[in-house]
Amino acid sequence: MVTAGKDKGKSGKIERIFPAEARVLVPNMNQYKKHRKPQGEGRPGEILTLSRPLPVGNVALICPRCKQPTRIGWRWDQTKKVRVCRKCEADID
Ligand SMILES: [Zn+2]
Structure with a gap:
């Protein structure tokens, strides 16, 4: 779920994680329109809608x-580390 920014309150599934930039890409979030100029014959100009990665600080699981x-x-499950919800203690993978 997005907790800050223009898509605050919306939720989606994280598609890609960029650890170096501490950002995550969530489809249909943080969209912007990109206008592309015509590029000669057979390539008309178009408007593309793309998503920008969000700072991880702006999203919550x-x-x-x-x-x-x-x-x-x-928590440790025998030998491996398991992610759990802090609220209901359910395992999350
Ligand atoms: Zn929970």
């Missing part, structure tokens, strides 16, 4: 079980 925006906790 929605728990699949309790459906609330939540923070991630961790």
Whole structure:
């Protein structure tokens, strides 16, 4: 879920993560229109709608079980680390 910026309150699925920039790409969020000029014969100008990656600080995870925006906790399940919802303790993968 987006918690800040112009798409605040909307939710979507994260499609790509850019760790270097600390941004995530969520389809249909943070859209902007790009106007492309005609590029000669057979390539008319067009307007493309593209999504820009959002800063990770502007998004929160929605728990699949309790459906609330939540923070991630961790627990050890035998040998591996498992992500859990801080609110309802459900495992999240
Ligand atoms: Zn939960």
